[in-house]
Amino acid sequence: MSAVNLTKNQTLVLDVLTKSEAPLSAYTILDKLRDHGFRAPLQVYRALEKLLEFGLVHRLESLNSFVACAHREHSCCSHGTVAFAICESCGQVSEFHDHVVDDQLNAWTRGKGFKPSKTTIEIRGLCAACNS
Amino acid sequence: MSAVNLTKNQTLVLDVLTKSEAPLSAYTILDKLRDHGFRAPLQVYRALEKLLEFGLVHRLESLNSFVACAHREHSCCSHGTVAFAICESCGQVSEFHDHVVDDQLNAWTRGKGFKPSKTTIEIRGLCAACNS
DNA sequence: CAATTCATGTAATAACATTACGTGATGTAT
DNA sequence: ATACATCACGTAATGTTATTACATGAATTG
Ligand SMILES: [Zn+2]
Ligand SMILES: [Zn+2]
Ligand SMILES: [Zn+2]
Ligand SMILES: [Zn+2]
Secondary structure (H helix, E strand, C coil), X not given: CCCCCCCHHXXXXXXXXXXXXXXXXXXXXXXXXXXXXXXXXXXXXXXXXXXXHHCXXXXXXXXXXXXXXXXXXXXXXXXXXXXXXXXXXXXXXXXXXXXXXXXHHHHHHHHHCCEEEEEEEEEEEECCHXXX | CCCCCCCHHXXXXXHHHHHCCCXXXXXXXXXXXXXXXXXXXXXXXXXXXXXXXXXXXXXXXXXXXXXXXXXXXXXXXXXXXXXXXXXXXXXXXXXEECHHHHXXXXXXXXXXXXXXXXXXXXXXXXXXXXXX
16 A cells, blocks of 8 residues: 655645646645645645655646546556546546557667656547537 | 748747757747847747647647657658657657557547547657667 | 738746755654 | 754745737738
């Protein structure tokens, strides 16, 4: 199991992200936590840094935003690369793993002698609901 | 052939990107073009916007930077999603297409009723040269 | 010749992220 | 127990990336 011991700030940030329907920017998180004593961006960025490290949160590069991991039970980051489908209308994000994609990208990097450290896959578009 | 008629500013920006070994941020481009009369970020962002539209340039989301398209002959964007392998040591970027990845992601989105508009695939790591 | 469109220029501001410095709590080795 | 290292935290300042608002001149079109 994961069961990392989170600090107060980390817990607050993770809670805000977990409760949110859509990804949040660091500054939005900051605003949501002003009542809990947050005053400066760094408080958020420091918590996010750890949460990313623990695999409890993902960063969406194409949005400069953050989401709680949707697969916490499985220790998400262990089963390879994660992909995100991001609805540009309602903001909803679906997180998924795909082994074929994963294997194929790994094959490419092996072939080139490229040593991957982190892979970003983000699909922007319209979700089924917004796309009727 | 593509042969879009570029404006002066678009040509300048594309030239800078084409000559560069590594991706450049908008502000770096701005600095490189001061001698050619560029004074403000917007001059760069406006040119980039068009160049992205024409498929002559790509944006690297994980770097907030831009690269000239490596496949200009083939009208790059026509053959599906592009992926990038980005060396975190030397900055070199390899652009490639992979139909299996492409098809697999399309299968996922079709299955979910998600209508994709733009897909980002970026692999950060170390290139063969930096990874000896 | 209007009227519209489009590339451009400039200034100001907004949004995102990091550096630098300092404090108190905790843990560990002598 | 004292010295030392580590870590979470707080605050201020600054750096980096991107957009909004407003104005001008050139090209296009009816
Ligand atoms: Zn996850
Ligand atoms: Zn939606
Ligand atoms: Zn390309
Ligand atoms: Zn390299």
